[in-house]
Amino acid sequence: MPIDIAVVPVAGRGTRLLPLTKSQPKEMLPVGSKPVVQYVVEELARCGIHRLLFVTGPGKTAIENHFDIDSELIDHLRETGKEELLEDLAFEREDLQYFYTRQRRQLGLGHAVLCAEPVVDGQDFVVALGDSIIGLHAQSTVVRTMTELFETAAAAAVIAFEEVPPEEVVHYGIAQPKGRLDDVFELADLIEKPDVREAPSNLAVAARYVFSPAIFDYLRNTEPGKGGEIQLTDAIQALIHDGGRVMGVRLPPHQARFDIGNFESYFQAFIEFAMADPDYGERVKAFTRKLLSGGDEVE
Known part of the structure; x- marks a missing residue:
């Protein structure tokens, strides 16, 4: 049976983006013409996901409101002759089902995934971090690649990875491949934030996962770390060490990850x-060139 449910953790407070995130979720920050989480949902829908479970926290009701079908707005646009704007509401798809559950305490990504267990209900599932976009305008099909690999490889988990500069491996979970490192590979281990000199590769976890429900037992048995947080990486390590087959998929160069985690990465993604x-890009480029050259603003 094809995987059709995804867990989207969105409970984080976004403190590295304060004061921007004081009264709005970081997942609702605009990147180009859409909020971050809309790109994530559109990517998942394109890859065959029909049910989405958001793991939320305080101050996240804007996400639920965004994905509601706003009949009053639709009627208003029609009555005022603005039907062309209805295309911008195409994400309000009736064939997608949305579910919401609360992570009542901020105890890490692993705990957020564990909160999804009652809704996942023994099924294989995708995890897609709600603050990370894959591919420009989210034109990524890596989740479909991952779910297909999950089935054909009889895997317990599949993880997306991206290449990072060697000096940045200290910030990520890093793949230790088993054997040859290709675009698709099996993991011998997953090392959390290794020293630069000891890193087994420069492939960092890239915000997309596929799991069997077995991961929930590993999360329950994971010892909390710093701040009492349950780390997803620790559960994956235990799964590998117990003989579970965990596969990695390298993101293609044209499907880079945009992480909306701090101001630098947010500004880069927005630009x-x-x-x-498609409508304003050329003018933005012209304005930017003019600005960088010290010329007058584009009229």
């Missing part, structure tokens, strides 16, 4: 998406 906008 790149704005420049690629």
Whole structure:
């Protein structure tokens, strides 16, 4: 049976983006012409996901409101002759089902995934971090690649990875491949934030996972770390060490990850998406060139 449910953790407070995130979720920050989490949902829908479970926290009701079908707005646009704007509401798809559960205490990504267990209900499932976009305008099909590999490889988990500069491996979970490192590979281990000199590769976990429900037992048995948090990486390590087959998929160069985790990465993502906008991109590029050259603003 094809995997059709995804868990989208969105409970994080976004403190590295304060004061921008004081009254709005970081997942609702605009990148180009859409909020971050809309790109994530559109990517998942394109890859065959029909049910989405958001693991939320305080101050996240804007996400639920965004994905409601707003009949009053639709009627207003029709009555005022603005039917062309209805295309911008195409994400309000009736064939997608949305579910919401609360992570009542901020105890890490592993705990957020564990909160999804009652809804997942013994099924294989995708995890897609709600603050990370894969591919420019989320035109990524890596989740479909991952779910298909999960089935054909009889895997217990599949993880997306991206290449990072060697000096940045200290910030990520890093793949230790078993055997040859290709675009698809099996993991011998997953090392959390290794020293630069000891890193087994420069492939970092990239915000997309596929799991069997067995991961929940490993999460329950994971010892809390710093701040009492349950780390997903620790549960994956235990799964591998117990003989579970965990596969890795390298993100293609044209499907880079945009992580909306701090101001630098947020600004970079917004600029790149704005420049690629089909309606305004060329003007944004012209304005940017003018600005960088010290010339007058584009009229």
